[in-house]
Amino acid sequence: MNEFTSSIGQPNAVSIIFFFVFVAATLVITWFAAKKSRTASQFYAAGRSVTGLQNGLALAGDYMSAASFLGIAGLVALKGYDGLIYSIGFLVGWPIIMFLIAEPLRNLGKYTFADVVAYRLRQKPVRIAASVGSLMTVAFYLIAQMVGSGSLVKLMFGLPYEGAVIAVGAIMIAYVLFGGMLATTWVQIIKAVLLMGGATVVVFLVLTTYGFSPTALFGAAAAKYGDKVLAPGGLVSNPWDALSLGIALMFGTAGLPHILMRFYTVPDAKAARKSVFYATGFISYFYILTFIIGFGAMALVGHDVITRFDKGGNMAALLLAEVTGGTVFLGFIAAVAFATILAVVAGLTLAGATTFSHDLYVNVFKRGQATEQDEVKMAKRGTLFLGVLAVGLGIAFKGQNVAFMVGLAFAIAASANFPALLMSILWKRFSTTGAWVSIATGATLAAGLIILSPTVWVDVLGNAQAIFPWKNPALISLPAAFVAGWIASLLCPDREAQEKYAEQKIRNYLAVGAE
Amino acid sequence: MDTNIRQPDEALFQELVRKKWTVSLVLTAIMLAIYYGFILVLAFAKDILAAKIGEGLTVGIPIGALVILSACVLTGVYVAWANGPYDRAVKKILENMRGEGK
Numbered sequence: 089m090n091e092f093t094s095s096i097g098q099p100n101a102v103s104i105i106f107f108f109v110f111v112a113a114t115l116v117i118t119w120f121a122a123k124k125s126r127t128a129s130q131f132y133a134a135g136r137s138v139t140g141l142q143n144g145l146a147l148a149g150d151y152m153s154a155a156s157f158l159g160i161a162g163l164v165a166l167k168g169y170d171g172l173i174y175s176i177g178f179l180v181g182w183p184i185i186m187f188l189i190a191e192p193l194r195n196l197g198k199y200t201f202a203d204v205v206a207y208r209l210r211q212k213p214v215r216i217a218a219s220v221g222s223l224m225t226v227a228f229y230l231i232a233q234m235v236g237s238g239s240l241v242k243l244m245f246g247l248p249y250e251g252a253v254i255a256v257g258a259i260m261i262a263y264v265l266f267g268g269m270l271a272t273t274w275v276q277i278i279k280a281v282l283l284m285g286g287a288t289v290v291v292f293l294v295l296t297t298y299g300f301s302p303t304a305l306f307g308a309a310a311a312k313y314g315d316k317v318l319a320p321g322g323l324v325s326n327p328w329d330a331l332s333l334g335i336a337l338m339f340g341t342a343g344l345p346h347i348l349m350r351f352y353t354v355p356d357a358k359a360a361r362k363s364v365f366y367a368t369g370f371i372s373y374f375y376i377l378t379f380i381i382g383f384g385a386m387a388l389v390g391h392d393v394i395t396r397f398d399k400g401g402n403m404a405a406l407l408l409a410e411v412t413g414g415t416v417f418l419g420f421i422a423a424v425a426f427a428t429i430l431a432v433v434a435g436l437t438l439a440g441a442t443t444f445s446h447d448l449y450v451n452v453f454k455r456g457q458a459t460e461q462d463e464v465k466m467a468k469r470g471t472l473f474l475g476v477l478a479v480g481l482g483i484a485f486k487g488q489n490v491a492f493m494v495g496l497a498f499a500i501a502a503s504a505n506f507p508a509l510l511m512s513i514l515w516k517r518f519s520t521t522g523a524w525v526s527i528a529t530g531a532t533l534a535a536g537l538i539i540l541s542p543t544v545w546v547d548v549l550g551n552a553q554a555i556f557p558w559k560n561p562a563l564i565s566l567p568a569a570f571v572a573g574w575i576a577s578l579l580c581p582d583r584e585a586q587e588k589y590a591e592q593k594i595r596n597y598l599a600v601g602a603e
Numbered sequence: 604m605d606t607n608i609r610q611p612d613e614a615l616f617q618e619l620v621r622k623k624w625t626v627s628l629v630l631t632a633i634m635l636a637i638y639y640g641f642i643l644v645l646a647f648a649k650d651i652l653a654a655k656i657g658e659g660l661t662v663g664i665p666i667g668a669l670v671i672l673s674a675c676v677l678t679g680v681y682v683a684w685a686n687g688p689y690d691r692a693v694k695k696i697l698e699n700m701r702g703e704g705k
Contacts (some may be wrong), residue, residue, distance in 0.1 A: 105667040151642030169652075169661070169663055169664070169667075172663075172664075172667045173645065173667075175671075176638070176667060176671060177639070179674050180634060180638045180670075180674055182674060182678065183630070183631075183634045183674050183677050183678045183681075184631065186678045186681050186682070187627040187628075187630050187631045187634075187681055188627060188631060191685070231695065302659075303658060303659040303660050304658075305658065305659070306659035306660060306661060306664070307658045307659025307660075308658075308659070310659060315653075315655065315661075318653075318655075318659070318660070318663070318664065319649070319652060319661050319663060320645050320649040320652050320653065320663060326646075327643070327646030327647060328648045330642050330645060331639070331642060331643075331646070332657060334638065334639065336644045338638065358685075358686050358690060359644075360672050361681070361682045361685050361686060362682060362686070364678060364682070365678045365679060365682040368674055368675050368678045369675055372671045372672070372674065372675050375671065376671065481696070593616075593620065594610075594611060594616075597619060597620055597693065598611060598614070598616075598625065598696060598697055599692055599693070600697070
């Protein structure tokens with residue numbers, strides 16, 4: 089195996105061609121979408137014209153990041169079964185979105201989840217708090233994606249890191265700035281189809297080697313590295329930590345602003361529900377493929393080669409593509425991985441820009457009195473600002489360990505965004521003070537405990553012993569946010585909000601007055 | 604949309620809301636039980652999942668696949684109920700509200 093050579097890391101002509109075709113096609117779509125992105129509802133919500141199936145694909149495209157494709161395939165390739173535990177965690181948030189928040193979100197809100205939280209509360213304090221939760225989630229997620237994209241593109245094509253980050257930033261800004269939600273939606277749909285299609289072909293090629301029997305493949309991997317790869321290993325060493333991570337992944341998914349925002353692109357609650365069902369199906373299918381790809385890489389490429397290209401295993405899926413389908417196929421899969429990064433960062437940037445303009449500028453700064461033109465103008469400025477900021481932060485964090493930032497984004501989403509959203513929907517006596525206290529408690533505890541946890545205190549800051557023992561804080565920060573919101577609502581009740589609850593319920597369940 | 608908001612039939616509406624949350628909470632409870640059951644077995648009794656049931660297969664692999672499948676089935680059950688019986692009940696309440704106004 090020492091003879092193994094790969095064209096990974098060198099500019100690959102096929103890959104560059106595929107990538108340019110993708111960028112050209114999506115920019116043409118953006119050009120058409122630009123004509124339909126003038127009003128606020130068009131810019132933020134694609135005119136609410138997206139169908140359930142389209143939104144299901146776009147949700148999947150928004151959610152399946154390059155990290156979950158290359159990262160989980162790599163984790164499976166190196167650790168075996170343990171990788172599946174992560175996939176399951178990333179999936180189980182979707183039924184929760186469906187059962188608890190999809191309908192109320194669609195019926196009560198306009199463009200952001202803060203619309204729902206602030207529906208019957210005092211706008212200013214609630215919007216500011218919800219925006220902080222939202223922007224923290226988006227910012228940490230975005231930094232992790234930008235740094236990941238720079239390193240990935242460097243590994244895949246040998247492009248300089250800064251060049252890759254700037255390229256990703258520039259293309260993504262073009263999508264969002266000119267094409268708004270409509271262009272972003274189509275970028276996500278195309279990417280989801282390409283990613284699932286590409287992964288299906290890899291799995292097909294792997295399984296042809298094993299007579300289309302997954303167990304033959306698992307057996308071959310076990311013969312090479314022992315039966316332990318088919319069983320849970322060291323990933324779940326501390327039960328409390330495992331539970332805490334599970335809570336963060338499950339409820340964090342239900343608090344991600346760029347995911348929640350997609351529910352406003354469909355015409356009604358019926359389509360919103362359908363889109364969650366499709367998204368759950370697509371994401372499940374994709375994670376099952378990723379599991380097989382990981383084992384394929386383990387059996388056909390092997391640990392030595394995978395870790396030679398990247399210690400974390402991120403190149404496993406690409407190496408497997410090359411071994412099974414040659415350089416041309418490698419080029420295709422690498423281009424798909426790049427497209428994946430673009431779709432996710434575009435969704436994040438749009439969500440952040442919407443928070444800036446709709447929640448902060450219009451509803452706080454202008455007290456709801458802004459013209460539609462002003463609102464779209466601010467959203468575009470927000471896009472440009474966030475895009476440039478993302479590139480800047482991507483370059484600033486070059487070479488830093490940012491693996492904890494995705495965990496942090498999920499922990500904040502689960503602790504700051506989700507509890508306030510759920511309480512505003514279900515609890516009549518939830519008050520303005522309760523809302524901001526809950527969000528502040530969730531965000532502060534999630535961020536604070538992560539800093540004191542082994543992932544930052546030891547791995548990033550280099551201390552010998554962590555102050556907080558678990559890697560994930562959600563098991564504490566999520567219940568704390570609920571309790572804080574509950575106590576603060578009882579101590580500082582909001583009579584006006586309680587009176588408006590009857591009207592909120594009629595709109596929530598009967599969609600009377602829903603936009 | 605009808606801007607002239609009339610009150611829905613109180614009994615029908617209460618029943619609708621009660622049913623909606625019964626279905627939602629039961630399904631949520633099932634999903635939580637399946638997922639955290641899986642995590643707890645992983646944390647406290649992972650030998651169960653490591654047991655071999657054939658060449659290239661342990662108990663853990665089909666169990667993991669079943670957890671994934673259960674998420675799809677449960678969302679399917681909800682969407683079938685909500686887009687069917689629930690939406691019909693909503694329609695009926697809305698028709699009553701409009702009818703009374705005339």
